[in-house]
Amino acid sequence: MTVLATRSLVRRRGARTVLDGIDVAFAGGQLSAIVGPNGAGKTTLLRQLAGLDPPDGGEATLDGARVDRLGAAVRSRRIAYLPQSAAVYWPLLGRDLVALGRLPHGADLSRPLSPTDTAAIERALARVGSTSLAGRRIDELSQGERARLALARVLATEADVILADEPVANLDPAYALEAMTLLRAEAARGVCVVVCLHDLGLTARFADHVVLLVAGRMQASGAAAAVLQPDVIDRAYGVGFRTVTIDGVAQPVAWTYRGQNFSG
Template structure:
């Protein structure tokens, strides 16, 4: 049963369809990866799922109810959204950054936290292995350490849905794997996790389902072996792919013969 769904979703900008009739469903307890070339509509889709953009046509539904009917506060409590290259412009302590995830629940960070908020923050820090950074200013942390705390902020919301837009962009392999493990843990606790990725290998390894977007349309959807068939991704990305299998998981590799 789907927790989050889109029906006939359309978004147009400057006369161009950025999303063109997208119909998808996402269930609790699964990771769905959204992949596709630059400009495919991945970020726009996630922003619509988060309720940050209103569809030109179609609907987004949360637990069978149109998302547009929910108050901003109700959406913020049920949907955690981690934007691409999320930035913080002042030197918060790591703990305070994670604590921002409790704002939708009424936390006032200028006052002592409730026991419930404090427990949620502690759980989030533990889940992302961020205790070592909790008392450090975030402008002293590496990009990978900051990314871990950003995931902690989303985790602290304890939302039903976690949307992450390119959470591993610019991270080294170790931190990228850590981030995907954190997202996998969120799915295992019962959250609906939707993540956009450029790394098809990570998508194949961690996602139960993959959606391939091209020019705002869904061109493939299904388990990794099905969605990442060579004929699909060759056409989507305009380059030939080869595949290797590691521990039973197919890993696509973009390949171009020297000219």
């Protein structure tokens, strides 16, 4: 089973410590969510897990090997990273964007793709319901359609680990539910899926494991139902939460701020 972990992980930005002694493990077969208020260090932690930035102390490991010391080719095959926003500056076709996910496997986009690469691309497009977008220019697509193709690119990599930074940011509810359902399905297939999320409702519904960061420190880690308890997240977010149970899932709802009730 794939295990992505950190030990005493530290990351600084100038004189400021952005991550301070993070010890956590993410397992294959689970969807893990990193949550916390703005500036908590969520994106920084995800980039450390992806090996995109060197740590200032401690380490991030993939199955015991330091991520930042894995060769670029190995790392890009085993870890697929979806950034929070991926600006599009050229008129790629949808299929070509998804095909970028095959570069770690040696695909050469200047030549006809191998049957293996073509099959992986078609599977990824089908899984996100975007086969019809394959021949369209991505600079002419909606934000939700681009988000689908970006997720398809990650799926086409067929990596052991998927790291997604706010994959549902600025998406309407239908796209958000679709994206989280797809990521949950990847975890069910044995992939180690780690996402940064602001939406605690989606976190409660889809995450097996939740890590709560506050000001660069880990405040809690464990099952979603345990971490998303009001007495835990109230302190982290500085608001009062209420819990509503829907289909057996406890959903935290931000309700009061500095003693002001927003019930109207």
